[in-house]
Amino acid sequence: MIKINNFIKTILVVLSLCTSFIAHSANKLDGVRVWAAPESTRIVFDLSNAPKFTHFNLASPHRLVVDLKGTTTSLNLGKLTNNSKLVKKVRISKSPSKGTLRIVIDLAKPVKSNLFSLPPTAPYGDRLVVDLDDNSSTTAVVSKASKVTQKLRDVVVAIDAGHGGDDPGSIGPSGIYEKKVVLEIAKRVAAKINATPGMKAVMTRTGDYFVNLNQRSVIARNSKADLLVSIHADAFTSSQPRGASVWVLSMRRANSEIGRWLEHKEKHSELLGGAGEIMKNAANEQYLAMTLLDMSMDRSMAVSHHIADDVLSNLGKVTKLHKSKPESASFAVLKSPDIPSILVETGFISNHTEERLLSQRQHQNNLANAVYKGVVKYFTSNPPVNSLMASKGSRRHSVRKGESLSVIAHRYKVSITNIKKANNLKSNNIHIGQRLVIPRA
Known part of the structure; x- marks a missing residue:
């Protein structure tokens, strides 16, 4: 009777260890996708199950470290397509503990990061999303708009x-x-x-x-x-x-x-x-x-x-x-x-x-x-006040990159001669940013 009890205990211990091992390796990283916008980047990790994760930042050089608990992968991230200006590389690093997959995102500069998980939605399964935003982008946009x-x-x-x-x-x-x-x-x-x-x-x-x-x-x-x-x-x-x-x-x-x-x-x-x-x-x-x-x-x-x-x-x-x-x-x-x-x-x-x-x-x-x-x-x-569309007299045009007098004349449906006459131009040469009076056709 004692031997039978010991045998049952041994079986239970083995099952417990197996369950623990399965729990540690229950998730799998199946894919990584990088979506680069002009001033931000989204990195998506495709997983077989809902992720359990922690993350932290490192400097000198700048990095974002993501630890996926109970996760394994066979992916070769060295072949990952990446056209982001914010992300240098996405790589797998040494695991901090058994059953944890550590991923390091090497950054080109300090960024603002936001991490969250998403449930399965066709055509995707469970995902971990990492949003990276350029800290200087908001200021740049406002500055540009103010000009x-x-x-x-x-x-x-x-x-x-x-x-x-x-x-x-x-x-x-x-x-x-x-x-x-x-x-x-x-x-x-x-x-x-x-x-x-x-x-x-x-x-x-x-x-x-x-x-x-x-x-x-x-x-x-x-x-x-x-x-x-x-x-x-x-x-x-x-x-x-x-x-x-x-x-x-x-x-x-x-x-x-x-x-x-x-x-x-x-x-x-x-x-x-x-x-x-x-x-x-x-x-x-x-x-x-x-x-x-x-x-x-x-x-x-x-x-x-x-x-x-x-x-x-x-x-x-x-x-x-x-x-x-x-x-x-x-x-x-x-x-x-x-x-x-x-x-x-x-x-x-x-x-x-x-x-x-x-x-x-x-x-x-x-x-x-x-x-x-x-x-x-x-x-x-209903043209807005102080807009070109509200102007009843001559219109004005700011020369943009790649524009010539012929392009501008075609756009406004007026002749090059009339544009030159209205602006007292001696030649067809114009420069970016130059303000031209556009006479009515």
Whole structure:
């Protein structure tokens, strides 16, 4: 009897050790992907199970160390594709303890890091996401934007292509990603706006990388955008729904955002411009801010609805509409009560017919043209004060890199001779930054 008990104990000990070993090695690192944006980088670690991790930073040289508990891998990170300006290398280092996989991210400079896990979402499984942001990027953007102030300025339209990078958005029946379709459409809208005298487009992303939803509004604000247009493609659990729609910020979301801004007094100046600076020392700052924010929100929402109507009207000429009137929603990208914003659903990528259309260049161009016409129609009738579009006399143009007199003449549909005469030019030579008077055709 004693021998049997000892045997059972031995079996239990062995099972316990096996269980412990399995627990330590339960997770596996299957892949690593680097998504580089101009001023940030996202690194995604694909895992077989939800990660348990810790991390810390090291200097001289700058590194971010990530420890994945109970994780193994057979990956060769030396072959990892990396085009990031912030990340020199991603490598595996000596394990600090049994069953822990240590990964070191060698950095080109000090960065702000944010690490979080994501649950399985098709086509991905469990993931650990590492977001790296250039600490100097925000200052650079603000500084650049502050230099744009001119007596006669361009109407600035921020174009936001939804999703990107590790976030594919909706996926069509044949496997087409929303992030790729909307980027193509967004680029076409931006090109049409940039080709319009007195208008300028700023894109929140220009490639296949993810931009934080809050950062998209920040980019628009730092660029002093007069409008934010976010481009998406809808999806549903059924393949039946189809058609385009346009959304604006809901009143409920607008009010909640107003409340959030009021709680952060240091943000008043950012949101209200010069008025925020004046209010810093005012005894009734809270009430003044509330009044100004309410006025700003009322104007922004009125403009948003007006433009949404114009865009929807033009979309109805090139594609089927899912909604004949603008809809209100609490989409994160529409959260800025100070910037007129619309979200355009170009169609249902989950519908077989529309997925095929959305992948076609001609249809993408038709959709982009519809959005562009709706935007231009509003600003032509309601040009901002001190903008080139509001000027009834001669227009002004700042020479950009790669431009010649012939290119500028073609853009404004005037002759080179008339431009030279208006600017008293003796030759065809011009330089970057030179301000030219553009006579009316």
